[in-house]
Amino acid sequence: MIRRAPDLDDLDREIRDHIDEETQDNIARGMSEQDARAAAIRKFGNVTRVKEDVRGVWVPQWLEQLRQDARDAARYVRRNPGFSFAILITLTLGIGLTTAIYSVVNAVLIRPLRYEHPDRMVWLATVDRNNHEMMSSIDFGNWQSSASVAHMIAYDYVDSTVVAGGEASRLRIVQASDGFWEVTGAKPLLGTLPAATNPEVIVLTHRVFREQFNGDAKVIGRAVMVDGRQATIGAVLPDDFEPQLVTQQWRPGLDRVDAAAYRMMALTPPPKVFTPQTQVRLYQAIGEIKPGITIEQARAEIEANHAREQREHPTPFGSTAAVVVPLRDRIVGPSRRALAVLLSAAIIVLLMTCANVANLLLSRSAQRRKEIALRMSIGSGPLRVMRQLLAESLAYAVLGGVGGVVLASWLISIVVGLMGAAVPRLGETTLDLRVMAVAIVLSIGTALLFGVGPALALAFTRVQEVLKEGGRSVSASRRVLLTGRAMIGLQVALTVVLLTGAGLMAKSVWRMTSYPAGFAPGQILTMRMDFRGPQYRDQRARHDLAAALLARAKALPGVRSAALTSGGDSTTLILKEGDPMPPPPELRAIREAPSSSISADFGRLLGMSIVSGRWFEEIDTPNQVLINESLARRDFSDVDPIGARIRAFGPDSYGTIIGVVSDLKYTEIDADAKPEVFFHHADTFLFGITVIVQVDGDPMVAAPSIRKALSALDPTQTFYEVKTMEESLLQSIAPRRFNLLLLGTFALVALVLAVVGVYGLVAYAVAERTQEIGIRLALGAERARVVRMIVAQGMLSVVTGVIAGLAAAIAATRLIASLLYGIDPHDAATFAIATVLLSVIAFVACAAPAMRAAFVDPVIALRAE
Amino acid sequence: MSTKDRIELLQGTLDLLILRTLQPGPAHGHAIAKAIERTSADVLQVEQGSLYPALHRLIKRGWIAAEDGTSENNRRAKFYRLTAKGRKQLSVETGKWDKLAGAIARILHSSMEEPS
Numbered sequence: 007m008i009r010r011a012p013d014l015d016d017l018d019r020e021i022r023d024h025i026d027e028e029t030q031d032n033i034a035r036g037m038s039e040q041d042a043r044a045a046a047i048r049k050f051g052n053v054t055r056v057k058e059d060v061r062g063v064w065v066p067q068w069l070e071q072l073r074q075d076a077r078d079a080a081r082y083v084r085r086n087p088g089f090s091f092a093i094l095i096t097l098t099l100g101i102g103l104t105t106a107i108y109s110v111v112n113a114v115l116i117r118p119l120r121y122e123h124p125d126r127m128v129w130l131a132t133v134d135r136n137n138h139e140m141m142s143s144i145d146f147g148n149w150q151s152s153a154s155v156a157h158m159i160a161y162d163y164v165d166s167t168v169v170a171g172g173e174a175s176r177l178r179i180v181q182a183s184d185g186f187w188e189v190t191g192a193k194p195l196l197g198t199l200p201a202a203t204n205p206e207v208i209v210l211t212h213r214v215f216r217e218q219f220n221g222d223a224k225v226i227g228r229a230v231m232v233d234g235r236q237a238t239i240g241a242v243l244p245d246d247f248e249p250q251l252v253t254q255q256w257r258p259g260l261d262r263v264d265a266a267a268y269r270m271m272a273l274t275p276p277p278k279v280f281t282p283q284t285q286v287r288l289y290q291a292i293g294e295i296k297p298g299i300t301i302e303q304a305r306a307e308i309e310a311n312h313a314r315e316q317r318e319h320p321t322p323f324g325s326t327a328a329v330v331v332p333l334r335d336r337i338v339g340p341s342r343r344a345l346a347v348l349l350s351a352a353i354i355v356l357l358m359t360c361a362n363v364a365n366l367l368l369s370r371s372a373q374r375r376k377e378i379a380l381r382m383s384i385g386s387g388p389l390r391v392m393r394q395l396l397a398e399s400l401a402y403a404v405l406g407g408v409g410g411v412v413l414a415s416w417l418i419s420i421v422v423g424l425m426g427a428a429v430p431r432l433g434e435t436t437l438d439l440r441v442m443a444v445a446i447v448l449s450i451g452t453a454l455l456f457g458v459g460p461a462l463a464l465a466f467t468r469v470q471e472v473l474k475e476g477g478r479s480v481s482a483s484r485r486v487l488l489t490g491r492a493m494i495g496l497q498v499a500l501t502v503v504l505l506t507g508a509g510l511m512a513k514s515v516w517r518m519t520s521y522p523a524g525f526a527p528g529q530i531l532t533m534r535m536d537f538r539g540p541q542y543r544d545q546r547a548r549h550d551l552a553a554a555l556l557a558r559a560k561a562l563p564g565v566r567s568a569a570l571t572s573g574g575d576s577t578t579l580i581l582k583e584g585d586p587m588p589p590p591p592e593l594r595a596i597r598e599a600p601s602s603s604i605s606a607d608f609g610r611l612l613g614m615s616i617v618s619g620r621w622f623e624e625i626d627t628p629n630q631v632l633i634n635e636s637l638a639r640r641d642f643s644d645v646d647p648i649g650a651r652i653r654a655f656g657p658d659s660y661g662t663i664i665g666v667v668s669d670l671k672y673t674e675i676d677a678d679a680k681p682e683v684f685f686h687h688a689d690t691f692l693f694g695i696t697v698i699v700q701v702d703g704d705p706m707v708a709a710p711s712i713r714k715a716l717s718a719l720d721p722t723q724t725f726y727e728v729k730t731m732e733e734s735l736l737q738s739i740a741p742r743r744f745n746l747l748l749l750g751t752f753a754l755v756a757l758v759l760a761v762v763g764v765y766g767l768v769a770y771a772v773a774e775r776t777q778e779i780g781i782r783l784a785l786g787a788e789r790a791r792v793v794r795m796i797v798a799q800g801m802l803s804v805v806t807g808v809i810a811g812l813a814a815a816i817a818a819t820r821l822i823a824s825l826l827y828g829i830d831p832h833d834a835a836t837f838a839i840a841t842v843l844l845s846v847i848a849f850v851a852c853a854a855p856a857m858r859a860a861f862v863d864p865v866i867a868l869r870a871e
Numbered sequence: 872m873s874t875k876d877r878i879e880l881l882q883g884t885l886d887l888l889i890l891r892t893l894q895p896g897p898a899h900g901h902a903i904a905k906a907i908e909r910t911s912a913d914v915l916q917v918e919q920g921s922l923y924p925a926l927h928r929l930i931k932r933g934w935i936a937a938e939d940g941t942s943e944n945n946r947r948a949k950f951y952r953l954t955a956k957g958r959k960q961l962s963v964e965t966g967k968w969d970k971l972a973g974a975i976a977r978i979l980h981s982s983m984e985e986p987s
Contacts, residue, residue: 016949020900020923020948023948056923059921
């Protein structure tokens with residue numbers, strides 16, 4: 007039978023009353039008041055022990071002792087604020103950062119795909135000799151008969167204008183072929199999933215269901231218009247339905263399809279004979295391999311199949327090779343190296359954390375040798391002392407662990423907030439508890455090993471000897487100092503590596519975002535519009551709307567200049583008049599250039615200059631072309647491009663080059679300028695149009711009114727991706743900024759840890775030598791000399807570490823060369839800055855305790871022991 | 872009889888004395904101590920403090936219960952009273968004690984023969 011402990015608070019009152027009454031009785035017996043009280047107290051016995059015994063009746067002894075230890079430990083933590091701060095900041099940063107980064111890496115690299123059989127999922131594509139990835143309906147059709155693949159799914163996505171209840175919104179709809187529901191394991195939350203023969207049924211994601219349809223279950227069966235066509239809502243998917251879908255490489259800045267809705271797609275059957283009229287569609291494709299078959303086997307089968315098809319039925323796409331890779335590799339491939347670098351950095355920081363904790367505790371225990379020996383000798387017993395040291399170490403580990411958890415969750419929310427959209431799967435990051443456990447166990451282990459270990463060693467040496475040393479435990483402290491110096495050297499070296507790496511990345515990003523004079527992407531607003539609906543089947547309607555949009559945009563108040571561009575996502579084969587058509591393998595890439603259709607002011611608005619010839623006029627002679635300098639250099643090195651005619655606008659039509667414009671990187675800033683060709687927007691087919699305007703003041707403030715004014719021209723069309731050009735550019739380098747952010751954080755943390763380490767070591771050395779310093783000062787040594795001596799000793803480890811670190815950095819930065827842009831991995835300035843920064847800060851960390859030591863009163867220093 | 876058992880016996884003895892003291896009615900801590908001393912004619916001099924751990928031990932076993940009340944000099948005090956279970960325990964313990972005391976007394980007062 008378990009009884010609840012009674013309230014022990016009134017025990018004090020009870021004992022007081024007891025003694026009072028006894029005192030009264032004694033007075034009644036004739037004692038003086040003073041004697042009466044003394045006798046009463048004597049008769050009662052040890053009050054503290056009585057209270058402890060009473061408590062002991064209810065609370066098991068071990069629990070009581072634990073409470074005691076915890077209280078002692080808490081007191082120790084509070085009474086040593088400097089030491090506690092150093093060790094807690096070390097643990098918090100180490101545990102927090104490592105966990106946060108590992109959680110990110112785990113979400114992006116390791117966590118399984120959201121598919122029914124993630125390990126059997128493969129990415130299917132073909133690549134040409136220039137590594138252009140694609141999947142044509144022809145190849146897909148041919149591959150579908152592969153025996154090793156259970157499901158082969160083609161998909162595609164369209165940003166559609168969906169009109170529901172009179173309101174138009176833009177939804178990204180993924181259309182997928184038969185088998186998609188099976189491989190993703192989709193289970194509808196509401197309604198039923200449509201069969202492959204039902205492409206007019208739309209399946210909503212939970213997000214859209216929630217946000218745009220107010221979570222109303224009555225949406226099932228509702229009629230909507232999708233790009234001007236009738237459709238119905240057939241089902242709603244659960245919140246966790248998020249199969250990772252890859253986009254094609256040729257859509258920069260878009261690594262992930264964030265689907266708003268799904269629908270089924272009918273496949274275009276492969277043609278028996280290829281004619282110029284044959285319809286070819288481009289898909290993305292994934293497959294689920296049959297159980298028991300390896301990816302290698304599937305690849306071998308598809309490759310053989312593909313090679314045979316290519317021989318027997320050549321297509322105008324030239325020869326391509328089949329790609330069958332694990333889907334996971336395809337999704338994370340581009341960020342793999344960056345993540346490996348970050349993971350190494352995390353391990354470095356964790357190592358530094360452990361080294362720092364070990365260092366701090368070792369110096370501490372060396373200082374406490376005497377205290378511990380004394381306690382053991384007055385009968386505390388080695389177990390009791392050990393338990394207390396254990397409690398102290400655990401207190402630090404627990405506090406540091408809590409700090410680490412808080413820091414980690416905070417870091418994850420920041421990283422996801424900043425970069426969630428830019429890095430595939432990053433948004434799925436959650437705090438990884440296993441890693442946090444590993445980090446905490448490692449830290450606790452270090453804390454215990456180095457917090458209790460030295461005391462354990464002490465317990466086996468003779469206590470008296472330690473006491474006789476009189477605190478000048480030369481041999482022990484020298485050992486600690488040597489270990490400490492080695493660890494500081496190591497930490498400094500690792501910090502140099504991280505600092506140079508982060509420095510190089512920072513400089514790369516800085517290089518990318520130092521825009522040429524005249525190009526002010528922050529002042530330029532862009533918004534995209536596609537021509538949706540049957541009224542725009544006619545190209546003339548598109549051109550009319552484009553012209554109207556341009557005229558309206560130019561007339562708006564506050565708009566300095568406006569222009570149009572088709573967006574530059576098409577490519578044109580550059581073929582001079584009279585040159586023969588190159589054979590198929592050479593059709594692509596080497597003779598191609600990205601092309602866009604622009605309005606007259608496009609180049610001037612962006613800040614391009616004319617190198618030779620002239621700009622377009624708004625109303626100009628048809629069939630004229632502008633090229634940029636890179637293209638002129640590549641294809642017109644021997645002739646004057648002005649007046650030359652190149653194939654454009656169709657198989658047998660030619661355009662005349664009227665001008666050469668300067669190179670400008672306005673879509674991609676982490677690559678060299680590409681050859682480009684520009685057509686007049688009135689001359690070409692328009693698929694979609696980007697309106698760009700330059701405004702006075704903040705473009706994003708002006709954006710809503712501009713958008714509204716332009717939408718008024720045709721309310722059935724929607725403008726999307728409304729942002730400044732700078733925002734698009736920054737988004738295109740988001741993965742790089744992401745790496746920089748993380749590595750930069752690591753470098754900073756490493757710097758903090760190294761400083762804490764250096765400071766801790768020097769402070770310890772100073773404390774150990776307080777007496778010696780006192781003697782030196784008393785004998786007339788100059789204070790400056792004392793400071794110099796201490797700083798010199800500290801800096802010796804720092805300089806050794808810096809040299810080792812530079813050597814390691816030279817080797818390590820070569821590994822991150824692919825993550826850099828426009829900068830030599832051995833950039834001298836970066837190395838110099840990292841070295842100077844670290845040395846200066848380390849110097850301050852050495853000088854602070856040295857100064858304090860030098861200005862100590864020699865008398866007090868001598869008395870200290 | 873080992874040393875450990877003797878301590879147990881002493882502890883048990885105090886418990887028994889407390890139970891016996893509470894038999895006529897509830898009492899507060901000091902009154903119990905005084906009663907034990909007075910009725911044993913000051914032969915048993917317990918350290919008064921050790922009464923309290925013993926009281927709590929008895930509460931834990933369910934033999935006595937504590938309740939708030941007012942002492943003779945009008946102070947709020949904690950009164951301890953015997954529970955039904957404690958009353959039963961008292962008679963069991965008293966019986967045991969009588970047997971033990973009787974046995975020991977018989978041994979001590981008999982004319983012991985040398986063991987052969």
